[in-house]
Amino acid sequence: MAQPVSLHVNRRAVSVRVDDPETPLLYVLRNDLELHGPRFGCGLGQCGACTVHIDGAAVRSCITPLSSLKPGQAIVTLEGLGSPEGPHPVQAAFIAEQAAQCGYCINGMVMQSAALLSRNAKPSDAEIKQELSANLCRCGTHARIVRAVKRAASAI
């Protein structure tokens, strides 16, 4: 039977009903809350396309069951970070560097990088690459992404 679950997403309290408390967060964000930022890539925590922030940390939402969330934890998605009109500095830097091709992985790249910059305001190239080493991009946009993170670091 469907059970109500309360979540705190993009600075709003929301309630959803799920049949299965083990439903991964990603499915709730995409299908129940109709968010387009977090993306399904592998369902295995291997590619990073589904990354969201939970209390500021970059987390793979495809392997985060609802049951593992604690009440009041703050979930932020790409949409909650910024908008086309008011982009987050990391988003603005990705746009300025034209750091996407198909853009399918970019949610994860932006979310992972924003989490990095909140911990380490001036990361080196090597630190950026290490932070993103479990985020996969198939189009080969990596160099632009690293440039964008550096640009964001200098802007924050």
Added chain:
Amino acid sequence: MSRITTPDTTLSRRALLQGGGALVVSFALPPRDASAQTPPPIPPALPTKGFAKSVAGDEVDGFVAIGADGRVTVFSGKVDLGTGVRTALTQMAAEELDLPLESVTVIQGDTGVTPDQGPTYGSLSIQNGGAQIRQAAATARQALIGLAAERLGVTPGSLLVKNGTIQAKTGGPGIAFGDLLREKRFALKVDKDAKPKDPALYTLVGTSVARLDLPAKITGTFTYMQDFRVPGMVHGRVVRPPAIGATLEGVDDADALSLPGVIKVVREGNFLAVVAETEWGAVKAAAALKPRWSPSATLPDQARLWQHVRGSKVSKDDVTSNVGDAAASLKGAARVLAATYDFAIHTHGSIGPSCSVAEFKDGALTCWTASQMTHALRRQLAAMTRMSTEDVRCVYLEGSGCYGRNGHEDAAADATLLARAVGRPVRVQWSRADEHGWDPKGPPTLIDLEAGLDTDGAVVAWSSQFFVPEGGAGNVPLVAADLANLPHETALAPGNIVQNSAIPYTIANVRTVCHRLADTPLRPSWIRTPGRMQNTYANEAFLDELAAAAGVDPAAYRLRALKDPRGTEVIERVMALAKWENRPSPKAERDGDVLRGRGISYVRYELYRTYVAGIAEVEVERRTGAIRVPRFFVVQDCGQIINPDGVRSQIEGNVIQTVSRVLKEEVTFDRSAVTSLDWASYPILTFPEIPEVVMELIDRPTEKPWGAGEPSAAIVPSAISNAVFDATGVRMRSVPFSPVKMQAGLQAT
């Protein structure tokens, strides 16, 4: 939420009274704000039948419509696969019509409204698709000037076009496009003699206009195929056989059907799937099904793949070049060298698994898809469902990058069967294992080469044989149609993989033959730079072997045999860019734990278009056999450049993706099916491993624009192989260049 608008299609009474020449078509396209950085409009859901919009590829109305507000809609059969083509096509159309960028909207790949310009492959979107749109826009511009001249009672030559308005060169009030046409059709054939704009006057083409789609993609407001929803939609998951060719003998669906929200278990022959109210419900139900499959072992032993390929039945030979007498001159040569190269099976590796939504309504099928070939898919779906093509509409939505024919079309066929089975719109999302296991693969390629040198070390004879599957760039058979035993193609479609088997150098005696194989282990298709990559790899690495045998610098050796000034220019410029040191390979000193070297490669894409030269710098770790590519230099001449940053982005992508393919990638399989079903078993290049890409573009504004999406990938494998040889003296003749193979080579020296 995805907003869907339904435009009305109206014929004015006057137009009807006048007959067919001036049908009025009104498009209620989604509104667009003034910013050029809005997400692409969701293509409107138009009825399939009885819609008056021309989709003819030889009519201006096929490509261009002008609204009463002067806004122009361009209808493109070529689609943006994440390469930035939508932005580039917008630039080309706006340039030709003297409009600001934000006045032009490009609708892509909707069989209801866009002409069939052929699939989006082969680096032809700008070269062919863009050229057609440019010519249609030039014809439209000419017609608009004619209408204005008539209205003003002046000669066309006395008028100029500026910002969507036509006015006298001497000044005075102008007439806006929207007022001239008043939403009427042009009712004109595309005039091949309509003179496109003088490139000297370009203000948009040739500039790095920012990608129109990126702000939305980077802020999460973009609607990808995977985000698309329609009212009443439910979710399907497919359950593929564990072995290719297995028969579904039965299925215990009791557990699956007991789960909440499960609508139906769909079984049609060997096609098995579940449909549920929610996506997660469908995932769980698919896992709860207990199918019984017959055993099947149709694949060769992977450890003996190359013997299998060599022993495959040859259906025909394609002689791709034959100059002089290669066989005789080989016999008479002072020295003869021979080598065999192979290139592993690769998957497309799209980051987002394939997805589609299908809906049947009033006897017609609408399928939303990220297919690179919506018009061809429409015909395939019509054949599969035994429907009339007119009753099927495929609407393109951008998905994850596909780099060729991946699983998008198959997901569309899955969604179609499921929507038909449950009578509701169905979204099918493939799993990661579905994508890695069932997307069609880049086929294994085996190449034998032989060459003769004269006493000066010059090449006097070149002979090569390529063992590659038969077939071209047709329709890849749909998995669902095959499993359900519904009508489908059976021919192999690996792409035009014989391209670049012939060589761009002037040698007196050359014979290149492609043995076309009647079968290949896994369903083949094209993956970025199909055939051109594998063939250029063997040709350019073997040429490097000849240069080494002759004791000549490999760049100089190429320049000596090349009689094409534009080719010579890209090679000389990349040598300057990389500060190339003139000496033969391998390096004299090859000591230390890390060996460093450089290698060069060159291609003229398909021997008639884009020129690329590249230099790889590599590091080889002696202890582990690990190869790194810290830097890669490229110089490219693709004629007229539409968007320089777009071209740079494609080159960066080609280099990084191909370094990944060359160093790491290989599809693995047992006798039954693919076993590399995730990113752990099929690893790709990660951030710490990426090369720095250093490049120069040669722009030739007065030349034709040639493709840029693939050519620079062709040179990467050979440049790396040649650099590894330079560093180590070991020739890497088998892709991927795994540490195990590298270590074996180092131990043998």
